[in-house]
Amino acid sequence: FYFVGDSTALGSGRLIGLDVDNGSVVSNIGLSFPTMASGRLVAMEFDSAAGVLYGIALDPGSDFVLATIDPVTGIVTPTTTTFAGPVRLGVSGLDESGGPTFFVETQDALAALNPTIPGPVTAGPPVNPPPLGISYDNLNDRVIAYGNNQVMALNTAGVVTSGLAVTNGLTAIHPGSFDFDRGSGTYFFSAMNTNWNQEFQVV
Numbered sequence: 001f002y003f004v005g006d007s008t009a010l011g012s013g014r015l016i017g018l019d020v021d022n023g024s025v026v027s028n029i030g031l032s033f034p035t036m037a038s039g040r041l042v043a044m045e046f047d048s049a050a051g052v053l054y055g056i057a058l059d060p061g062s063d064f065v066l067a068t069i070d071p072v073t074g075i076v077t078p079t080t081t082t083f084a085g086p087v088r089l090g091v092s093g094l095d096e097s098g099g100p101t102f103f104v105e106t107q108d109a110l111a112a113l114n115p116t117i118p119g120p121v122t123a124g125p126p127v128n129p130p131p132l133g134i135s136y137d138n139l140n141d142r143v144i145a146y147g148n149n150q151v152m153a154l155n156t157a158g159v160v161t162s163g164l165a166v167t168n169g170l171t172a173i174h175p176g177s178f179d180f181d182r183g184s185g186t187y188f189f190s191a192m193n194t195n196w197n198q199e200f201q202v203v
Helices: none
Strands: 001-003 015-017 024-029 040-047 054-060 062-069 077-081 090-096 099-104 109-113 133-137 142-147 152-153 158-166 170-181 184-194 198-202
Touching: 001 040, 024 062, 040 062, 040 090, 077 109, 099 133, 158 198
Parallel strands: 090 133
Antiparallel strands: 001 015, 015 024, 040 054, 054 062, 062 077, 090 099, 099 109, 133 142, 142 152, 152 158, 170 184, 184 198
16 A cells, blocks of 8 residues: 655655555555656555556646655656646545546546546546545446545446435535545545544445
């Protein structure tokens, strides 16, 4: 399990790898952006089929860019796939079979980023309610999104095709804290209830 930890408030950060069986830290490497003026990662997804770690990097003064990350060296290499942004931190999903295609939330819409297709990429139509968490359902070729107490299915063009479930008694979700078990079709997310206590929800 990989996540980015910042060594300083505005630094490039470090790529941390955890053993999900016992929680131990198995890697801790500084991130570097040798072909960018500077950089920060705002979202990551691992392509288990190809063994590639993808991320969305921001180079100040330029567009957001889809990049690959070497988990051994920490080197971040941008592709030519760019988009204007902004993005909601950590709200992303990856279609491992379709390109692959990296999906990210930008301006309350869905952008589909294929590393073989240069940018800039135009996002799809606005999604209502705006997605606060997304993931890709590789079994059914659809994007799953959560927003305003509703779990939604979207096609790859970013168009909502159905509402899967409506949850009750929740006032806010923690952006990006959303994932699902592809085998069972069970969706998990973290949210705040009406008493502003954190709840773990299963749909």
